[in-house]
Amino acid sequence: MDQWSDSPPCRGCSSYLAEPYIKCAECGPPPFLLCLQCFTIGFEYKKHQSDHTYEIVTSNFPVLDPTWTAQEEMALLEAVMDCGFGNW
Numbered sequence: 739m740d741q742w743s744d745s746p747p748c749r750g751c752s753s754y755l756a757e758p759y760i761k762c763a764e765c766g767p768p769p770f771l772l773c774l775q776c777f778t779i780g781f782e783y784k785k786h787q788s789d790h791t792y793e794i795v796t797s798n799f800p801v802l803d804p805t806w807t808a809q810e811e812m813a814l815l816e817a818v819m820d821c822g823f824g825n826w
């Protein structure tokens with residue numbers, strides 16, 4: 739069934755989630771959802787830890803790799819930041 743059709747709020751900041759957002763692969767049900775901002779700062783809540791595996795939720799393209807850890811994602815973000823600004 740289409741049980742997630744309503745925009746769910748972020749667990750960190752309670753704002754509506756805009757894709758892509760993060761769904762913890764280890765917490766839930768109910769699903770533990772975070773916006774990218776809260777995920778990036780390593781938001782933790784009760785059982786949820788920032789090193790949990792997760793899925794990226796987006797309807798634009800299938801990026802579902804629960805084998806990635808937050809650390810790997812942070813490394814990727816840092817690499818993007820290093821190359822992404824100032825030097826086009």
Ligand SMILES: [Zn+2]
Pocket residue numbers: 748749750751752753772773774775776777
């Ligand atoms: Zn948030």
Ligand SMILES: [Zn+2]
Pocket residue numbers: 762763764765770785786787790
């Ligand atoms: Zn979790």
